Amino acid sequence: MSWRVPLCDLDYGPEEIEAVAKVLQSKWLTQGEVTREFEKEFARYLGVRNAVAVSSGTAALHLGLLALGLKPGEEVIVPSLTFVATCNAVRYWGGIPVFADVQSESDFGLSPGSIAHRITRKTRAILVMHFGGHPCDMPSIRKLSKDRGIFLLEDASHAPGSSLDGQKIGTLGDLGCFSFFSNKNLATGEGGMVVTGRDDVAEKIRLLRCHGMTRQTLDRHQQTTKSAGENRSYDVIGLGFNYRLDEMRSALGLVQLGKLDENNGRRRAVMKEYRERLDGVDGISLPHANHRGISAAHIFPVLLDKTLSRSKFMDFLASDGIQTSIHYPPVHLLHSYREEGMTREGLLPLTEEIGKREVTLPLYPDLSGEDIDLVVMAVKRALRHAGEAS
Ligand SMILES: Cc1ncc(COP(=O)(O)O)c(C=O)c1O
Numbered sequence: 001m002s003w004r005v006p007l008c009d010l011d012y013g014p015e016e017i018e019a020v021a022k023v024l025q026s027k028w029l030t031q032g033e034v035t036r037e038f039e040k041e042f043a044r045y046l047g048v049r050n051a052v053a054v055s056s057g058t059a060a061l062h063l064g065l066l067a068l069g070l071k072p073g074e075e076v077i078v079p080s081l082t083f084v085a086t087c088n089a090v091r092y093w094g095g096i097p098v099f100a101d102v103q104s105e106s107d108f109g110l111s112p113g114s115i116a117h118r119i120t121r122k123t124r125a126i127l128v129m130h131f132g133g134h135p136c137d138m139p140s141i142r143k144l145s146k147d148r149g150i151f152l153l154e155d156a157s158h159a160p161g162s163s164l165d166g167q168k169i170g171t172l173g174d175l176g177c178f179s180f181f182s183n184k185n186l187a188t189g190e191g192g193m194v195v196t197g198r199d200d201v202a203e204k205i206r207l208l209r210c211h212g213m214t215r216q217t218l219d220r221h222q223q224t225t226k227s228a229g230e231n232r233s234y235d236v237i238g239l240g241f242n243y244r245l246d247e248m249r250s251a252l253g254l255v256q257l258g259k260l261d262e263n264n265g266r267r268r269a270v271m272k273e274y275r276e277r278l279d280g281v282d283g284i285s286l287p288h289a290n291h292r293g294i295s296a297a298h299i300f301p302v303l304l305d306k307t308l309s310r311s312k313f314m315d316f317l318a319s320d321g322i323q324t325s326i327h328y329p330p331v332h333l334l335h336s337y338r339e340e341g342m343t344r345e346g347l348l349p350l351t352e353e354i355g356k357r358e359v360t361l362p363l364y365p366d367l368s369g370e371d372i373d374l375v376v377m378a379v380k381r382a383l384r385h386a387g388e389a390s
Contacts, residue, residue: 003321003322003323004320004321004322004374005321005322005323005362005367005371005374005375006323006362006364007183007323007324007325007360007362007363008183008362008363008364009364009366009367010182010187010364011256011259011263011364011365011366015255016252016255016256019251019252019254019255020248020251020252022251023247023248023251024248026247028221028247029246029247029248030217030218030244030246030247031053031210031216031217031218031244031245031246031247031250032218032247033218033247034247034250034251034254035053035244035245035246035247035250037250037254038053038245038250038251038253038254038257039051039052039053039193041254041257042193042195042253042257043195045168045257045260046168046170046171046176046195047167047168047171048168048170048171048176048195048196048197049196049197049198049199049202050195050196050197050198050199050201050202051193051194051195052193052194052195052202052205052206052209053191053192053193053244053245053250053253054191054192054193054194054205054209054243054244054245055190055191055192055209055242055243055244055245056179056181056190056191056192056243057085057155057157057177057178057179057180057181057192058085058088058089058179058192059192059209059241059243060177060178060179060192060193060194061085061086061089061127061153061155061177062089062092062093062241062243063194063205063208063209063241063243064089064153064175064177064194064196064201064205065089065090065093065095065125065127065153066093066204066208067175067194067201067204067205067208068124068125068151068153068174068175068201070093070095070124070125070151071094071095071124072093072094072095073094073095073096073122074095074096074122074123074124075095075096075097075098075120075122075123075124076090076095076096076097076098076123076124076125076126076127077098077099077100077110077115077118077119077123077125077126077127078090078097078098078099078100078127078129078331079099079100079102079110079127079128079129079131079331079351080099080101080330080331080332080333080343080348080351081102081108081129081131081327081328081330081331081351081354081355082129082131082155082328082331083157083328084331084334085179086127086129086155086331087099087331087337089127090127096122096342097331097337097342098118098120098123099118099331099332099343099347099348099351100114100115100117100118100348101114101348101349101350101351102114102131102348102350102351102354103137103350104350105285105287105303105350105353105354106285106287106288106289107134107287107288107291108131108132108134108287108288108301108354109128109130109131109134109135109136109137110126110128110129110136110137110141111137111350112137112140112141112144114348115141115144116144119144119148119150123148123150124150124151125150125151125152125153126141126144126145126150126151126152126153126173127153127154127155128141128152128153128154128155128173129154129155129157129158130154130155130156130158130159130162130169131158131288131301131327132158132288132295132297132298132299132300132301132327133158133159133161133162133169133185133264133295133296133297133298133299134159134162134288134291134293134295135159135162135163135164135169135291135292135293135295137292138164138172138173139165142172142173145173151173151174152172152173152174153173153174153175153176153177154169154170154172154173154175154176154177155177156169156170156176156177156178157177157178157179157181157184158184158185158296158298158299159295159296159298160178160184160185160186160260160296161185161186161260161261161264161294161296162293162294162295162296163293163294164292164293164294165293169293169296170195171195171197174196174198174201175194175195175196175198175201176194176195176196177192177193177194177195178192178193178194178195179191179192180192180193180249180253180256184298185260185263185264185267185296185298186253186256186257186260187252187256188245188249188250188252188253188256189249189252190249191245191249191250191252191253192245204238207237207238207240208238208240208241208243209240209241209242209243209244210240210242210243210244211236211240211241211242212236212237212238212239212240213234213235213236213240214234214235214236214237215231215233215234219231262365263365264296264297266365266366267296267297267298267363267364267365268294268295268297270297270300270363270364270365270367270372271295271297271300271363273369273372274286274300274361274363274372274375274376275289277372277376278302278376278379281379281380281383282305282383283304283305283308283383283386283387284302284303284304284305284379284383285302285303285305286302286303287301287302287303288301297363298363299327299360299363300360300361300362300363301327301358301359301360301361302358302359302360302361302379303354303357303358303359304357304358304359304383304386305357306357307387308357308383308386308387309386309387310326310356310357310359310386312382312385312386312388313359313382313383313385313386314359316378316381316382316385316386317375317378317379317382320374320378320381320382322361322362322374322375322378323362324359324360324361324362325359325360326355326358326359326360327358327360328355328358329355330348330351330352330355332347332348332351333345333352333355361375361379362375
């Protein structure tokens with residue numbers, strides 16, 4: 001289907017094509033100098049000591065949790081109003097995801113009170129997700145993690161460039177994980193990054209992303225006569241994975257990073273315009289109004305009134321050529337989680353309510369004033385339809 005207004009759109013141009021062409025001409029395709037440069041620039045942008053590039057946001061979360069030394073049977077407190085990868089990353093190594101609820105129907109970030117309620121003797125970490133790029137209540141959550149002696153991780157997949165009190169999101173805990181999936185603010189197709197101030201953790205992640213090998217293909221390629229002997233072979237000192245990022249994607253990442261601040265600003269302008277035009281409209285509410293910090297404005301969620309039919313609303317917008325989405329079906333209600341006996345309906349009242357009524361409207365840097373008009377007018381019409389009896 002070709003949409004009049006799609007849910008998201010990339011800002012890709014000749015710069016990205018040129019950057020990838022340069023890599024192809026170099027004939028060095030796998031993790032190498034361009035990836036190192038991307039890591040260096042990403043770390044500099046965030047103001048953090050280490051950035052380690054990996055093949056996806058999921059890989060970033062998996063390795064981040066492993067590198068902190070968490071063991072099977074230990075618990076990690078997670079949101080349920082997130083993409084399933086946040087929680088799957090805990091299950092990969094035998095960890096137990098323990099779900100906490102969000103703050104309110106107008107703030108989809110994890111609630112510090114709900115987190116505190118879920119902490120047990122087995123809790124080793126809290127993993128927050130900054131919904132839509134809006135920072136969670138990090139001062140309170142950080143205090144909890146410090147007071148209780150548990151790790152704090154950030155799933156910052158929605159939040160590259162977001163900040164709170166002058167500090168970039170992703171750098172507020174022990175480590176932060178980013179996704180560069182196609183629909184993200186910084187998109188490389190597939191890709192991810194772990195950032196951390198802890199050198200020991202970064203070192204472990206570098207090892208685990210490439211099979212636990214002590215030397216990489218690039219080291220062996222770049223050997224000098226002096227280092228030839230030691231670089232010829234390698235040892236494997238941990239059970240690692242192939243979670244490397246390739247040079248083409250790193251080249252895309254560098255170009256996209258250069259555009260990030262400007263594009264986030266354009267996203268925020270779209271968000272502001274939506275808010276001005278939709279504030280007070282009967283039938284919907286707009287979460288995250290006056291949220292603390294600076295948001296990367298990744299997506300624009302609205303919440304429908306209880307009396308309205310979400311599927312009618314979305315169908316109506318679709319018939320007008322406007323793509324919408326749902327963020328998210330709560331993870332704790334997904335089949336795979338219920339089947340394992342980890343959860344039950346009723347566990348997270350706010351998340352469940354939002355999961356039934358949330359709709360995401362189109363948001364991307366190039367969304368024009370004309371497109372915003374189309375969406376706003378269609379939303380108002382769709383709200384009338386969604387209230388009609390079937
Ligand atoms: C909140 C969140 N966490 C994790 C992920 C997983 O990232 P990836 O698709 O790069 O593995 C995504 C991306 O889709 C996401 O939105």
